Amino acid sequence: MTEKPTPRPHRNFYGRLKGKGLHDSHKRYLAEDLGALAPKGVSWEENPDRNPLDLTTLFGDRPVWLEIGFGAGEHMIHQAINNPDVGIIGCEPYINGVATLLGKIRKAGAQNLAVHPGDARDMMDVLPEGSIDKAFLLYPDPWPKKRHHRRRFVTPEHLQPLARSLKSGAILRVATDIPDYVRQTLEQITAMPEFDWLAETATDWREPWDDWLSTRYEQKALREGRTPHYLTFRRR
Numbered sequence: 001m002t003e004k005p006t007p008r009p010h011r012n013f014y015g016r017l018k019g020k021g022l023h024d025s026h027k028r029y030l031a032e033d034l035g036a037l038a039p040k041g042v043s044w045e046e047n048p049d050r051n052p053l054d055l056t057t058l059f060g061d062r063p064v065w066l067e068i069g070f071g072a073g074e075h076m077i078h079q080a081i082n083n084p085d086v087g088i089i090g091c092e093p094y095i096n097g098v099a100t101l102l103g104k105i106r107k108a109g110a111q112n113l114a115v116h117p118g119d120a121r122d123m124m125d126v127l128p129e130g131s132i133d134k135a136f137l138l139y140p141d142p143w144p145k146k147r148h149h150r151r152r153f154v155t156p157e158h159l160q161p162l163a164r165s166l167k168s169g170a171i172l173r174v175a176t177d178i179p180d181y182v183r184q185t186l187e188q189i190t191a192m193p194e195f196d197w198l199a200e201t202a203t204d205w206r207e208p209w210d211d212w213l214s215t216r217y218e219q220k221a222l223r224e225g226r227t228p229h230y231l232t233f234r235r236r
Contacts, residue, residue: 026099033102037115039089042122052128058114059087063133066165067091068120068153069140071217073101078213079136080110086133087112091120121158127165134171135162139217142178154185163194166235173209174231177221182229189233198232205229 022030039058041047055064063086070076070090080088090113092098098117105113116123143151153159154174166172172195174185189195199205208214208230218228 020096022096022099025103026096029099029102029106030095033106034098034115034117037102037105037113039114039116039123042116042118042126044122047126050125053126055087055128055131058089059112062087062112064089064131065134065136066123066127066132067136067138068162069137070097070101071139071215072097073104075136075138075213075215076101076113077104077108077110079211080113081108082211084112087114089114089116089123091116091118091123093118120153121161124158124161124165129164130167132165132170133167134173135166136173138173138175139215139221140174140176140181142176142181144178144180149180149184152181152184154181154188156188159188159192163192163235166194168235170235172233172235174233175208175218175228176231177218177226177228179227179229182231185231194236195233196236198234205231 039053041051041053044050058064065079065083065086065088067076067079067088067090070092071094073090073092076088076090079086090101092101092115095117098115101115105115137153140153141151143149162172172189174189176182176185186197190197206227206229208228209232212230221228
């Protein structure tokens, strides 16, 4: 008897999938480059049984990092260029941001990137358990209204599958300029037995990481007088 495929869960998606019209160059990047960079087997249509991805087909035996919501991709490119011995998977549902990243990849010639143009939850469904060495959540959608806080990434719906995919000792970095997002992040993640918060002094969350590249979102926050926070957690 043939087993039925895993039923697809109902998932609301909040946020933009596409902005104003794409430039012709962006359309070309999407048409010519995305197919080779998008991991196969992430979508439900390609992988209804949700079989784990074989990350060695993407990056060989290199350590694998994950960036959740890469925006315009400047941090992802920065890390890829400075860490050529690491493979980096980026997830971003906003197609304009995906197209912008593809242009940056062409210009930089980076060879150690994979791009999922969709919901990070679909990627985490199929990441092998304990496969990710480092994860980044940088300036995620703040959803400032209290009734929308459940939409934030730092909820069990997202954090539990992320924790499952992280190796023991893996690092999770969270950057945000929203004080209430800091509060919710600390409340949620420090309550999980899988994580330790690595801050020992205030400097540890006030100062950026040594290899940090300030993104356009951070520059906007600084212009508008908001204070960035840099939170570092380790998977137990």
